[in-house]
Amino acid sequence: MKIVLDAMGGDYAPQVTVEGGVLAAQELGLEVVLVGREAAIRRELAKYETRGPSLSVVHASQVIEMEDKPATAVKAKKDSSMIVGLDLVKKGEAQAFVSAGNSGGVMVAALFRLGRTKGIQRPALCAILVSREGPLCILDVGANTDCRALYLLQFAIMGSVYMERVLGIEEPRVGIVSTGEEEGKGSQLVLEAYELLKRSGLNFIGNVEGKDLFSGLADVVVTDGFTGNVMIKLAEGMAGFFSGIIEEEIKRGPLTALGGLLAKPAFRQVRSRLDYSEYGGAPLLGVEGVVIVAHGRSNPKAIKNALRMAKQAIEGGMIEAIREEIERRVEGERGR
Amino acid sequence: MKIVLDAMGGDYAPQVTVEGGVLAAQELGLEVVLVGREAAIRRELAKYETRGPSLSVVHASQVIEMEDKPATAVKAKKDSSMIVGLDLVKKGEAQAFVSAGNSGGVMVAALFRLGRTKGIQRPALCAILVSREGPLCILDVGANTDCRALYLLQFAIMGSVYMERVLGIEEPRVGIVSTGEEEGKGSQLVLEAYELLKRSGLNFIGNVEGKDLFSGLADVVVTDGFTGNVMIKLAEGMAGFFSGIIEEEIKRGPLTALGGLLAKPAFRQVRSRLDYSEYGGAPLLGVEGVVIVAHGRSNPKAIKNALRMAKQAIEGGMIEAIREEIERRVEGERGR
Numbered sequence: 001m002k003i004v005l006d007a008m009g010g011d012y013a014p015q016v017t018v019e020g021g022v023l024a025a026q027e028l029g030l031e032v033v034l035v036g037r038e039a040a041i042r043r044e045l046a047k048y049e050t051r052g053p054s055l056s057v058v059h060a061s062q063v064i065e066m067e068d069k070p071a072t073a074v075k076a077k078k079d080s081s082m083i084v085g086l087d088l089v090k091k092g093e094a095q096a097f098v099s100a101g102n103s104g105g106v107m108v109a110a111l112f113r114l115g116r117t118k119g120i121q122r123p124a125l126c127a128i129l130v131s132r133e134g135p136l137c138i139l140d141v142g143a144n145t146d147c148r149a150l151y152l153l154q155f156a157i158m159g160s161v162y163m164e165r166v167l168g169i170e171e172p173r174v175g176i177v178s179t180g181e182e183e184g185k186g187s188q189l190v191l192e193a194y195e196l197l198k199r200s201g202l203n204f205i206g207n208v209e210g211k212d213l214f215s216g217l218a219d220v221v222v223t224d225g226f227t228g229n230v231m232i233k234l235a236e237g238m239a240g241f242f243s244g245i246i247e248e249e250i251k252r253g254p255l256t257a258l259g260g261l262l263a264k265p266a267f268r269q270v271r272s273r274l275d276y277s278e279y280g281g282a283p284l285l286g287v288e289g290v291v292i293v294a295h296g297r298s299n300p301k302a303i304k305n306a307l308r309m310a311k312q313a314i315e316g317g318m319i320e321a322i323r324e325e326i327e328r329r330v331e332g333e334r335g336r
Numbered sequence: 337m338k339i340v341l342d343a344m345g346g347d348y349a350p351q352v353t354v355e356g357g358v359l360a361a362q363e364l365g366l367e368v369v370l371v372g373r374e375a376a377i378r379r380e381l382a383k384y385e386t387r388g389p390s391l392s393v394v395h396a397s398q399v400i401e402m403e404d405k406p407a408t409a410v411k412a413k414k415d416s417s418m419i420v421g422l423d424l425v426k427k428g429e430a431q432a433f434v435s436a437g438n439s440g441g442v443m444v445a446a447l448f449r450l451g452r453t454k455g456i457q458r459p460a461l462c463a464i465l466v467s468r469e470g471p472l473c474i475l476d477v478g479a480n481t482d483c484r485a486l487y488l489l490q491f492a493i494m495g496s497v498y499m500e501r502v503l504g505i506e507e508p509r510v511g512i513v514s515t516g517e518e519e520g521k522g523s524q525l526v527l528e529a530y531e532l533l534k535r536s537g538l539n540f541i542g543n544v545e546g547k548d549l550f551s552g553l554a555d556v557v558v559t560d561g562f563t564g565n566v567m568i569k570l571a572e573g574m575a576g577f578f579s580g581i582i583e584e585e586i587k588r589g590p591l592t593a594l595g596g597l598l599a600k601p602a603f604r605q606v607r608s609r610l611d612y613s614e615y616g617g618a619p620l621l622g623v624e625g626v627v628i629v630a631h632g633r634s635n636p637k638a639i640k641n642a643l644r645m646a647k648q649a650i651e652g653g654m655i656e657a658i659r660e661e662i663e664r665r666v667e668g669e670r671g672r
Contacts, residue, residue, distance in 0.1 A: 132580065145515060145523040179481060179565040187481040187562045210566040211573030226523045227563055229515040230546040234567055237547030238574045242606075244468065249602035256602040262595025266585035270578075 002094040003310050004085040005303070007036035008063040009101025011296045017100065018044035020303020025055050028308055033094055035060050035085040060084035063101075066296060070104035074112055082106060086113040089289045096290035096310035098281065100298045106291065107143050107284060114289040117319065119326040122147070123286030124155045124225070125293060126162060127232050128309075133216025135167055140225035141232050141282065147224035149192035150330075152176065153200060157325050158285040159220035160202055165316035166283075166309070175208030175218030177227055183207070189224060197222075200329055243271075280305025283313060285322065290314055338430040339646050341639070343372035344399040344417040345437025347632045353436065354380035356639020361391050364644055369430055371396050371421040396420035399437075402632060406440035410448055418442060422449040425625045432626035432646035434617065436634045442627065443479050443620060450625040453655065455662040458483070459622030460491045460561070461629060462498060463568050464645075469552025471503055476561035477568050477618065483560035485528035486666075488512065489536060493661050494621040495556035496538055501652035502619075502645070511544030511554030513563055519543070525560060533558075536665055579607075616641025619649060621658065626650055 005021045007014045014036060021032040022045070031054040034041050038059040045055065062080040064073045077083065082105055088094045090113055099106045107125065116123060124140035139155045140147070156174045163172035176193055178186035183194060185207060197204045208218050213231065223231070250260035260267075280302045281294040290313045294306040313319075341357045343350045350372060357368040358381070367390040370377050374395040381391065398416040400409045413419065418441055424430045426449055435442045443461065452459060460476035475491045476483070492510045499508035512529055514522035519530060521543060533540045544554050549567065559567070586596035596603075616638045617630035626649045630642040649655075 132577065142515060145526075177566055179478060179562060190481075190562075209573075210569030210571075211576075213570055214573055214577040223566075226515060226526075227566055230513055230559075230563055230567060231570055233546030234549055234570055235546070235574060237545075237550055238571060239578075240547075241468065241550040242575075242578050245606050246602070249605040250599055252602065252605070256599045259595045259598025259600070260602070263586055263592045263599055264595070266582070266588065266592040266596070269585040269588070270581050 001311060001314060002031040002033060003096045003098060003307055004033045004035055004088050004094045005307065006081045006085050006097070006099035006101055007034040007041050008060075008081040009099040010294065010298055011066070013100070014040050014044050016298065016300050017303055019048070019300035020298070020307070021055060022048045022050060023300055023304040024307035025050075027304065028311060030307060030311060031056070032307065033058055033085075033088060035088070036063070036081040037061065058084060058088065064105040064109070066102050068102055068105060070102060070108040073102070073105055074108045082109045083113060086110060086289070090114055095314045096292070098292045098294060098303070098306045098310050100294035100296055100303065100306070103142070103293045103296070106293050110284055110287045110289070110291045114287045114291070117286050117288055117323050117326065119323070119330055120154055120158075120286040122151045122154070123284055124158060125282050126159060126285050127228070127282045129214070129232070129235070131214045131216040136216070136219050136221060137163055138213070138221040138223065138228055138232065139285065140223065141228035142225050143284070144225040146226070147189060149189060149196055152189070152193035152222050152224070153196040154286070154326065154330060155222045156197055156200065156202055156204075156220060157329055158322050159222060161318060161321045161325050162283060162285060163219050165318050165321050166312045169219050171203045172219035173205045173217070174202045174220045174222065175205050175212070177221060177223035177231070178207035178209065181207055181209060193222070202329075280307070280309050283309065288319065290319060337647060337650060338367040338369060339432045339434060339643055340369045340371055340421040340424050340430045341643065342417045342421050342433070342435035342437055343370040343377050344396075345435040346630065346634055346639075347402070349436070350376050350380050352634065352636050353639055355384070355636035356634070356643070357391060358384045358386060359636055359640040360643035361386075363640065364647060366643060366647060367392070368643065369394055369421075369424060371424070372399070372417040373397065394420060394424065400441040400445070402438050404438055404441060406438060406444040409438070409441055410444045418445045419449060422446060422625070426450055431650045432628070434628045434630060434639070434642045434646050436630035436632055436639060436642070439478070439629045439632070442629050446620055446623045446625070446627045450623045450627070453622050453624055453659050453662065455659070455666055456490055456494075456622040458487045458490070459620055460494060461618050462495060462621050463564070463618045465550070465568070465571070467550045467552040472552070472555050472557060473499055474549070474557040474559065474564055474568065475621065476559065477564035478561050479620070480561040482562070483525060485525060485532055488525070488529035488558050488560070489532040490622070490662065490666060491558045492533055492536065492538055492540075492556060493665055494658050495558060497654060497657045497661050498619060498621060499555050501654050501657050502648045505555050507539045508555035509541045509553070510538045510556045510558065511541050511548070513557060513559035513567070514543035514545065517543055517545060529558070538665075616643070616645050619645065624655065626654060
């Protein structure tokens with residue numbers, strides 16, 4: 001199995017990306033294709049014992065930078081690691097693409113080079129979070145700021161396929177983000193999407209409020225890309241806010257400081273339970289190829305786990321399953 | 337200063353509401369008018385030494401229950417504590433109204449009985465949160481699920497008046513919730529509202545992402561009532577989620593448990609810093625009277641603090657200030 005890694009993508013590229021790629025090749029038995037500036041990649045690769053694992057390098061002279069405007073950069077930088085890497089997937093020379101680079105850039109480039117899956121109106125970025133009960137996915141978290149009800153239905157279908165085929169959750173429970181539990185609460189968009197979800201044949205459980213996101217009520221949480229983006233960034237910010245004030249308060253007195261020291265292993269556990277790098281990335285669903293968007297601040301472990309995500313998506317036949325489910329569930333809806 | 341308290345509103349009414357009202361009368365020197373079923377209120381009042389503080393009771397035979405549909409209940413229950421209480425404000429017999437009851441009911445009843453402030457298109461519910469730097473207000477958090485750009489401008493004006501007049505923050509910094517820091521990011525609604533905010537003369541600092549809500553970047557955070565509602569409920573849910581997993585992990589081993597015990601005062605401090613009952617309630621801005629919506633689960637201290645909020649809003653001349661600012665800043669916008 002061959003997976004392309006955008007070696008130039010991310011805040012600490014290519015150091016961290018190359019190290020993550022090496023880990024994935026060693027531990028997950030993947031063939032990793034590192035795409036980017038060859039000399040820089042080879043310099044990093046030289047630091048590792050890489051005779052065993054299967055790592056190759058494909059040169060690309062340009063980089064879509066974090067501060068680049070996605071649409072412009074994708075058009076202008078034809079020899080960027082993103083475009084060259086995605087083209088390898090398009091040509092069938094690799095089965096998936098992973099990048100920790102400019103996430104808007106990855107989305108635009110993937111749409112542009114791989115195209116949408118037939119029947120899908122808008123691809124969606126799907127974040128994997130961990131609730132008290134286990135993993136859940138929320139989508140869209142940023143690909144589409146303005147949505148229609150039918151998009152939300154498609155997000156629900158794609159999210160369900162992902163949870164079932166890739167994470168092995170049977171009949172995933174689907175909820176829609178709203179302002180109250182009861183049917184009839186929410187914006188015009190939510191009310192319309194609710195109707196579509198109700199008759200979709202999915203395991204639809206109704207509205208989910210912000211407070212329920214981490215309670216494990218639903219496995220798939222659908223929302224428009226504006227709300228979803230605000231939600232995951234708020235969750236991220238709050239994690240930092242909490243840790244910050246706990247640390248501040250613990251340091252205030254000698255006894256509480258001692259207590260904090262003793263409780264350290266517990267805090268470490270808490271952190272690892274909240275550590276999104278365990279999952280490594282956000283799959284971009286609805287394009288004709290497996291694409292994983294990793295966090296710009298990814299460490300090598302997160303890069304490795306993003307590659308693992310790609311591997312699982314390939315093994316689960318995710319793309320084919322999305323294609324089939326969309327055809328089965330949406331075409332009927334359109335004919336209405 | 338006379339403030340009406342809906343004695344029947346909230347999950348633990350009238351016990352908790354009456355106790356909160358007594359505290360407010362004793363500690364804040366307010367005249368509190370308890371509205372609701374007189375016999376039940378008097379039974380609760382009998383538990384306290386109330387000769388000193390000034391507490392009166394006004395009978396209302398009906399109650400708008402938590403599960404009632406707001407619009408229907410407000411029309412049907414003309415002798416409810418909410419309607420009777422708001423009418424006292426309308427007639428000028430009291431200067432503010434506080435309720436921990438059905439929040440949709442309070443909003444509809446207030447709009448219906450007090451009316452909108454001239455020039456305001458939609459009243460907004462404004463939540464007061466505490467960041468690392470101090471208090472901030474976010475609005476709308478639930479009065480309007482679907483919004484237009486002009487509403488958001490009006491929310492910004494009302495929030496600024498609130499922070500300046502009631503919480504004493506000079507030239508409050510106004511941000512708008514969006515999906516990226518740079519101008520040009522966000523939904524259609526955000527882009528339009530951004531333009532209005534830019535030329536409003538308010539201290540507009542631009543986009544604020546979910547992760548910045550608690551960083552103290554802005555004093556007033558505006559958003560549509562759907563996103564705002566989801567955000568504050570997510571924040572509430574995450575506080576519970578964090579405390580839950582920290583407790584779980586600390587209890588796992590004897591040493592971490594001991595550490596947790598020693599660090600307890602620090603945790604207590606953390607909780608009190610996150611304790612929304614410190615502020616007590618959410619002002620409903622844009623109606624012709626001071627109205628504070630308290631949390632349904634309010635304890636007596638939260639009720640007292642909601643009454644304090646009402647007192648501060650009266651002292652700050654909030655209603656008049658909103659009227660003036662809306663006229664000054666919005667009428668020009670309309671004339672364009």
